[in-house]
Amino acid sequence: MDNHMTGHMTGGTIFKKMPVRLLGGLIAAGLALMLGTGMAVANPVDGGLGLQEAASPFMEQVHQFHNWVLMPIIVGISLLVLALLLIIIFKFNSKANPTPAKFSHNTLIEVIWTGVPILILLFVAVFSFPLLFSADVIPDGKRYLAQDTELAETFTSKSDTEFVIANDFSEHRRLSSKDHVEVFVIRNGERRELTYRKEFKLSGLKTDEVTIALTEPLAAGEELEIIAGRSRVGAKKFLDLFGTDNSQIVVAPSINIKVTGFQWGWNYAYPDEGDFEFNALIKKKEDLDDTSLYLFEPTKRIVVPVNETVRILTTGREVIHSWALPVFGVKIDAVPGRINESWFMATREGVFYGQCSEICGKDHAFMPIAVEVVSREEYQAWVDSEREFAGLEPKYTNTIKLAANADQAQ
Numbered sequence: 001m002d003n004h005m006t007g008h009m010t011g012g013t014i015f016k017k018m019p020v021r022l023l024g025g026l027i028a029a030g031l032a033l034m035l036g037t038g039m040a041v042a043n044p045v046d047g048g049l050g051l052q053e054a055a056s057p058f059m060e061q062v063h064q065f066h067n068w069v070l071m072p073i074i075v076g077i078s079l080l081v082l083a084l085l086l087i088i089i090f091k092f093n094s095k096a097n098p099t100p101a102k103f104s105h106n107t108l109i110e111v112i113w114t115g116v117p118i119l120i121l122l123f124v125a126v127f128s129f130p131l132l133f134s135a136d137v138i139p140d141g142k143r144y145l146a147q148d149t150e151l152a153e154t155f156t157s158k159s160d161t162e163f164v165i166a167n168d169f170s171e172h173r174r175l176s177s178k179d180h181v182e183v184f185v186i187r188n189g190e191r192r193e194l195t196y197r198k199e200f201k202l203s204g205l206k207t208d209e210v211t212i213a214l215t216e217p218l219a220a221g222e223e224l225e226i227i228a229g230r231s232r233v234g235a236k237k238f239l240d241l242f243g244t245d246n247s248q249i250v251v252a253p254s255i256n257i258k259v260t261g262f263q264w265g266w267n268y269a270y271p272d273e274g275d276f277e278f279n280a281l282i283k284k285k286e287d288l289d290d291t292s293l294y295l296f297e298p299t300k301r302i303v304v305p306v307n308e309t310v311r312i313l314t315t316g317r318e319v320i321h322s323w324a325l326p327v328f329g330v331k332i333d334a335v336p337g338r339i340n341e342s343w344f345m346a347t348r349e350g351v352f353y354g355q356c357s358e359i360c361g362k363d364h365a366f367m368p369i370a371v372e373v374v375s376r377e378e379y380q381a382w383v384d385s386e387r388e389f390a391g392l393e394p395k396y397t398n399t400i401k402l403a404a405n406a407d408q409a410q
Contacts, residue, residue, distance in 0.1 A: 052327045054371075055352060056132055057234035057248055057345050059329035064243070069127045071217065074121060079407040133231040134233045135329070138343050139250035139309055140173060141229025151254055151308070155226055160217035165226055167210050173230050176206045180232075182249050183212055184225040193226065250345055253311035254302060261314070261321025261334035261356065264363035268302050273383045276390040282366045296353040306381040310347045322358035325371060331357055346373040 015217050054060040092095065096148060143152040144165050156164040175181060181202055183194040194200050194214075198386050204210045210228070227249045234247035258277075260267040269277035280298040285291055304310050314334040324331040328344035346352075356367035374382070380396035387395060 012199070052402055054329070055329065055346055055350070056328040057250065057347065058344065059129060059327060060235045060246060061134060061233060062329045064238065065127055065131055068236060068238045068242075071126060073124070073260070079278055092101045096115070100220045112139040134231075135342070137231070137234070137339065138228065138311060139231035139345075140169065140251055141227060141231045141249045141251040141284040143251050144226040144228065146223060151251075152225075155212075155224070158211070161214040163212045163224060163226070164204075164209050164218075165202070165212070165228055167206075167208055169229070174206060175210050175228055177229070178202055178205075180205075180228060180230050180249070181210065181212065183214075184227070185218065186225055187219075187221055234236060251309055253309040255308060255341060256311045256313060257302060257304075258313045258315075259323050259334060260317060261323065261360070261367070262317040263319065263361055264367055266298070266323070266367065266369065270383070270386075274387050274392045274396060275384050275391065280369075282368055293353075295365065296355070296368050296370070298368045298370050301351065301372045303372045303374060303382045305376045306346055306349050306373050308376070309343055312342045312344070314342070319357050319360050320358050321360050321367065323354070323369065324357035325354035325369060327354075328353075328371075334356060346371070349373045349375065 013334070015329050026123065048095045051063060051066060054063050059168060092100075098230040103130045142165075144155040145152040146154065146157075153165075158164055167174065178196050183200050184191045185194060186192075196202070199215055201213045201215075202210060203213065212226060214224075227247045229251065232247050233248045233250050235243065236245050237243050244339045255270070256272050258269040258271060260269075265279055265281040267277060267279050269275060279302055279303070281299045283293075283297045283299050289296055290297075312323065312330065312331050312332060314321075315338060316334040316336040317337060320336070321334040322331060323334055328346065330342050332340050332342040334340070349372060351372050354371075356364055356369075358364070360367075384394040384396050388391065
């Protein structure tokens with residue numbers, strides 16, 4: 001060995017001599033960090049840790065990307081850097097290593113620290129591109145029932161077990177795989193998804209008509225529901241090996257909401273429901289029943305139905321704002337002179353909060369967002385009350401009232 005290598009220890013020697021307790025402690029810390037940051041809370045709370053609990057299929061996909069891809073990489077890099085720092089501190093101080101090596105550069109190490117980050121970024125890209133695509137492209141799925149409704153198209157019955165739907169999507173979005181069709185049986189309001197090959201088969205994919213053939217005819221009182229489209233969103237099996245497949249085909253938006261950011265609040269318009277509109281400002285602390293919601297509760301919430309796709313169209317009046325709902329995985333800029341769009345589909349009822357996420361001026365912190373997710377019937381009743389307040393005739397005939405919003409229509 002050359003004289004200038006005297007006293008030098010290889011990486012393998014270092015890790016062999018590294019205390020077992022230290023390695024165990026680092027691994028335990030890494031696991032605790034991963035488990036802790038993977039926790040979720042329903043809405044913002046004091047001392048909350050991790051992402052908010054997902055309330056949309058897209059946010060479930062974000063959670064999977066965060067917990068299964070990003071966190072292992074982040075924790076692994078952090079532990080590696082920590083281990084190297086500890087090695088330097090304990091193995092290469094003046095007492096433990098009084099004769100320092102005088103060499104510099106190492107081709108292998110330089111190749112590794114250049115190549116490995118590139119490989120890590122490529123690995124992250126493989127999972128992030130589908131996620132970005134899901135966020136950027138508005139879903140175009142369709143729902144088919146036996147009878148034509150406001151939210152569904154009809155399928156054609158060839159027999160008791162064969163049903164046909166039109167494959168009339170745009171050319172690059174046509175149904176071409178079993179993953180592009182979901183079949184459900186509805187009985188007494190309960191939906192049960194059928195298993196491909198075991199309970200139904202498909203034919204005619206990539207053609208103008210797709211046939212769904214059931215292995216057994218529907219029982220008395222059962223109805224068939226078909227969801228078709230290429231907009232499959234949600235958490236899937238990681239690498240097709242781990243976890244469960246909770247993804248689903250998302251249908252095209254049934255509601256459009258135009259959001260205009262201004263200093264300092266939001267203006268909401270429902271063009272599909274008569275184009276009524278209202279402003280939502282921050283609610284004063286003294287007007288709140290629950291003061292913990294100060295800075296979260298606006299003077300008026302927007303209302304949407306559960307399990308329906310909502311398209312959000314954003315713009316700004318004077319400066320750039322950002323409409324953000326973490327629980328739905330939505331964050332879209334509101335730019336003056338420009339229309340941006342995003343979407344979400346709430347999977348459970350409740351009230352969910354967000355805030356402006358662009359530093360837009362002195363009252364940036366006082367632009368809260370609140371979305372109330374309700375049943376379809378309650379949504380229709382709310383729309384009629386808003387239309388009445390705007391001087392419009394009722395659109396629906398529901399009589400259900402929203403207690404939480406009864407005073408907000410005034």
